[in-house]
Amino acid sequence: MSSRPRPRRAVDLRERVKARIQQRSDRYRPKRPRGDDELLTPPANVWQGHSVELVIPAIAAWLAALLLIGLPAWASFLTAGIFVLIALSRKRILVAVAIAGCAVSVVVGLKVHGVTSGPLAEMAKRNATVSAELVVSADPRVKGELVFVEARIIAVNQLRLDAPVLVFARGDTWPTLLPSHHVKVSGRLGVAEPGELLAAVFMARGDPVVLTPPSTSHGMAGAIRSGLREASSVLAPAERGLLPGLVVGDVTNLSEDVKADFKTAGLSHLTAVSGANLAIIGGAVLLLGRLVGLTLVWRAVLVVVAMVAFAFVARFSPSVLRALVMGTVAALALGAGRQKDGVSALSVAVLLLLLFNPGLAREFGFALSVSATAGIILLAPYWRDRMATRMPLWCAEAIAVPAAAQVAVTPILVLMSGEIGLVAIPANLLAGPAVAPATIIGFLAAVTAPISMDVAQLVTRPAGLAVGWIILVADRAADVPAATIGWPGGLLGVALLVPLGIALWHRGARRVSLAVAGGVLVATLVAGPVVSGWPPSGWFMVMCDVGQGDAIVLHAGEGKGVVVDTGPEPDLVDACLDRLDVDAVPLLVLTHPHADHTGGLTGVLRDRPVGAVVVSPKRVVSPELAARRIPEWVVTPGTTWRFGDLVLTVVAPAPDAPSKGAGEGSVLNNASVVLHAKWPGTSALLAGDLETEAESALVRTLPQADILKVPHHGSARQDPAFLAAARSRLALISVGAGNDYGHPADSTLATLTMLGARIHRTDVQGDIAVVAREGVLAVVARGP
Structure with missing residues (x-):
């Protein structure tokens, strides 16, 4: 007699009862304390299944875009064919890599072909x-x-x-x-x-x-942004500049001093709208949807709509695009009732954005955004769990998130700038609690401003308190000694970070790795300044390494320097003056109105009094100088100043000199202010960006000088007779590494060499100081 099968419903009921009993048993069972290895090792499911099948294709696509953008279009199409051949292997992960790589290669090829061909x-x-x-x-x-x-x-x-x-x-x-x-x-x-x-x-x-x-939509977004700027006008100057930057990334009114403090303190990311802003807005909308009783699906839809609207107002920067795509993926997963997988969401975001805009592969902002997010996803949970055994969970999470983000972006920051910020983690920890209220209140003020400016300004005031706290944190952090330390740039600097990475992940090698890292840190902090000895004693002239531009400092007494041009970026010239301990600038000379000579003006003005500014007859009125009531002078040849041992004389141009040049840029270059600087026993000729027309006109009246600041970064437009007439022993060239202008030109270098001048270049040697030792001119380079 055959037994009748039990009904399926009875079997399901029995299984549910067993599961409930097991859950209650596990709840009261003593938990085994987790060891270090368990805490520091990612759980298996992070790198299995869909995560790894998306991470590796995303990385492959990123590398393909990074390499192919700089190559001809045919190289992209050839690479796409190679990926097709890889797909024939039929191995699951290789097929995924091939699909992603082939798609990105084709997109890059089409875009490169589009911009490199055609009439334009x-x-x-x-x-x-x-x-x-x-x-x-x-x-x-x-x-x-x-x-x-x-x-x-x-x-x-x-x-x-x-x-x-x-x-x-x-x-x-x-x-x-x-x-x-x-x-x-x-x-x-x-x-x-x-x-x-x-x-x-x-x-x-x-x-x-x-x-x-x-368009109407862009006009509305512009009105919201300008409305927030106007609503912020009731705040103090620093706060009114930061609030729009914090909320929608609008840094129009952000002062250079605040920018510099934020950069030193590691808080610059707050002024670039990113995932944090979208998470704050999305979280607030999600909470609102829950309070009004919306279903999970409608809450997810509302979050996506709010994030898209916010991103439109904030503009679609690389970090905003990455966060928007990732947030949309997460919201869709939430609406579908699926568990959120941060690694998969990040990988999907990277893939989609590279297909949409492969140029992002070469942007440091995109790399920083992705790295910070990856650090928060992969590192923060484990560090939080480890610290939670010794402190409250909320405190552990507050420390773990900025620490994980900072660790993840450090290799990229080293690759970019050759610096490591030591105050970034505590600064982010202290500033963090004020970011969410400032963002939410600021955004409410922004959307209220087009309706009622009075209400918007009233709403802005409490946001000003939160923003004021962030500014205070940045200011105090930037004043900390050794807030940032120098570190070898490029791939060498990244390689030196490997011991730190091993220390964070591998328990057995932790002590050795920390010892090596500590030795590198001590050498950087202590031995570095001792060995470099910068600035060298007895310097009287320094050519600052400001990239493709000019910035020269002439010693004018203790803590004083005459500055000739400011380079293209404020931070670069400011850092050079700080290294030279220049606290006051009795005279600033802007040789001509090109951005590579005047763009760093606010860096010179940062916390330094400036007596007056000499400008070219072809000058452009500067609002920064007018706001500080610093006089601008157009001077004539023969004008002389004395600053201690330094005697400075104007050689050219005459205010009524005729405009000459091969184009608009050359006309401005030929109107450069030319100076002759003289110290006891030596002299220098600073020739701005003169080109052949102006040089030829000056040959007969040109004063001789031991040092020549080679005009126009050593371009090919030089009159050999001019270079010979200076009779200089040293030729200094301020030029950016790998510039696209071909500076310095081989013909100019050959002429200077033939004339017997010793050539020194900032792209190779970094800051260049000229000193006189026992009556002999010597050059001391700081290093690039």
């Missing part, structure tokens, strides 16, 4: 002067007197096309443009930097003529 690329090679119609793609960025605008050219000389360009412009109208603005302007085309997905660069002449206003 040919015009750029000829440096053609054209009349163009542009559609603005992103908010203009202002650096000194120069405005950078990402745009698409849709017409050139009545020829219809569509190609991305980067616009270099001057004037008050350009910074007011919004994305989708349609304008018309004349200018000159130039070849874009290799590796950039641009068809050309466009040097605009004059103000643009607006053909059509921005």
